[in-house]
Amino acid sequence: MSNLLLTFSQVDLGRSNDPVLNNVDLKIFQSQHLAIVGAAGSGKTTLLNAIAGDIQPSKGYILRNFADIPANGNKTFTALVAATHHFRNLSNTTDLYYQQRYNSADSEDALTVEDHLQTIARSAPLDTYWTFERTIDLLNLRCLTQKHLIKLSNGEAKRLMLASALLNGPQLLLLDAPLNGLDADTRANFDQILTQIAATGITIVISTSSSEIPTIVSKVALLANNSITLYNSVDFNANRSITDPLPIQRTDLSGLLDKYPVDPYQHIVNMQNVNIKYGEKQVLSNINWEVRQGQRWALLGPNGAGKSTLLSLINGDNPQAYANDMILFDRKRGTGESIWDIKKRTGFISPELFQYFPGDSSCLHTIESGYYDTMGLFRPSDPKKVIQALAWMRLLGIEKYARHLLKNIPTSAQRLCLLARAMIKCPTLLILDEPTQGMDATQVAHFKGLIDTICRDTNITIVYVTHYQEHLPDSIDHILKLAEGKVIECH
Structure with missing residues (x-):
């Protein structure tokens, strides 16, 4: 059984008049964790969405080796934790509005953290390691279980989104700038969190700053000039993608x-x-x-x-x-x-x-x-x-x-x-x-x-x-x- 999970072959992403990445060749192997780095706007989120299957290439092909992964009920192949949340109200008909968290009546027109996670857990595969209890303990959510989603801070919402992804039992976990919005202590603990997740057999692909690459990462993909250069993590220089700031006029x-x-x-x-x-x-x-x-x-x-x-x-x-x-x-x-x-x-x-x-x-x-x-x-x-x-x-x-x-x-x-x-x-x-x-x-x-x-x-x-x-x-x-x-x- 091959441990190759995904293959990009000569892939172009973006519109022909607005290319993001060109001629991408990339292979992702099981338990070979990948960090995606590059300047803002270089295509990190676009690449993650292509890996997740949410956008399709304009040229080339992406092969997902589903056949090489054991059938496991309704187990999810990939789970993408986006950079921002998309919580909705209880009726699931109206988007939340900005001031809603501060108005006591309207702020309760949203699920609590526990209700949100239990809803996901009920449809999760039966044999997944990441149960409700293990997930909330890993991500320090137990004290937030009765808090309404709209009242979560930016960092708390980030932890909840990661918990939601884990409950789905993915083989491939995609994280888009997960450290954004996290305080110093949580960032310091994040490396250990990823290590625990990886130990359960989940392969991790993470977009991050070149100065905050997790220790579990073995490969680094640097995005620049619409292309990807792949490095072993031990050979990657975090200063490669830094340029001089624009002069202020x-x-x-x-x-x-x-x-x-x-x-x-x-x-x-x-x-x-x-x-x-x-x-x-x-x-x-x-x-x-x-x-x-x-x-x-x-x-x-x-x-x-x-x-x-x-x-x-x-x-x-x-x-x-x-x-x-x-x-x-x-x-x-x-x-x-x-x-x-x-x-x-x-x-x-x-x-x-x-x-x-x-x-x-x-x-x-x-x-x-x-x-x-x-x-x-x-x-x-x-x-x-x-x-x-x-x-x-x-x-x-x-x-x-x-x-x-x-x-x-x-x-x-x-x-x-x-x-x-x-x-x-x-x-x-x-x-x-x-x-x-x-x-x-x-x-x-x-x-x-x-x-x-x-x-x-x-x-x-x-x-x-x-x-x-x-x-x-x-x-x-x-x-x-x-x-x-x-x-x-x-x-």
Whole structure:
């Protein structure tokens, strides 16, 4: 019996006028674990989707050796853990909306973690090693079993998606950037998790940063210039795919920031003993935090620490703000201001945000919607605003995606589109929730330089969330750190 699982032969992926990978020859063998690396937009997700069978080659063929794998009931051959979740509500008829997690009634219109996993487990093969109990223990989900899907943090959702894949008993497990959104401790444990998964006979293919290749990996596929170069992991140099960042055109940037300085405020944020609770779960406990205009804060803490909930309070998305002592932009919450009064002064990026735009949103319309603080452009496009949107796209190096759908472009380009959307109205407060997620090292360096330049040229206030200390721009000069909903560091 051959241990060859899959063969690519002279495969082209992508459209003829927009090629992604050309003439790919690749073989994946059982228990020969593969890491896929390369610059953002090089085709890592496309290759994983082709391996999974979700997209077909435009040339060549892909052979899956099903006959060489023992028949095992309804056992799944491949399972793909995508970079983003696609959870739906209980009726499975309506997509979840962004603010839903913060509204107590609507947030329960979704399965709990336990219900979600048990539904999958009931249809899983009977002889699979990865039972419900083993899976939740491996991925530290036991404490989350009664939590509704919409309330999961980005890192918690990642662990749940991996658990869902394991329950299906795959022979080949495909992981698309699984470390994105995970805190430092979880990332440190991830290598051990993969080792335990591999020990049960599952072959792993993972797209990842060239600096975060798991120890179980024996082969590395470097994607560059529409082609693949295969290396033994011991011979791979992590610096192969790093290039110098794009220069920041300060003249062009100054023209886009001509509305600064913005109106002066004494307090951008002032919280006094803020508490947020959902049922019996205390999410935030006695938070005291003062943000002055022009300050640049890092908001740090592990997955589930309460960072997203805190951001929802200052971004106007959480109705529990009205029951707390909070001032935003020198005005106490609940004194007649609307959510739109807050949002017009705030620019916001988060890893999940792009999922809530309509599927037919082009990148250009996504950026233009920043003028109106809507998830999509629901009015005729304004030619003057289009000119500004295109200028931001040129500055960020993503103008080629102007007419592309937001959902179809690389993750890194999505982040930059959302930065342009956030900045196009020259906000007083810029909230950056893991903004470099999905970017390669070159793009991270460019992004940090861009934020530092904006901070030098304006009085913008920033709150910046990241799980990578090295991703913080030099201009960040204050830290608020949370753990289990409490402030453990503030200076």
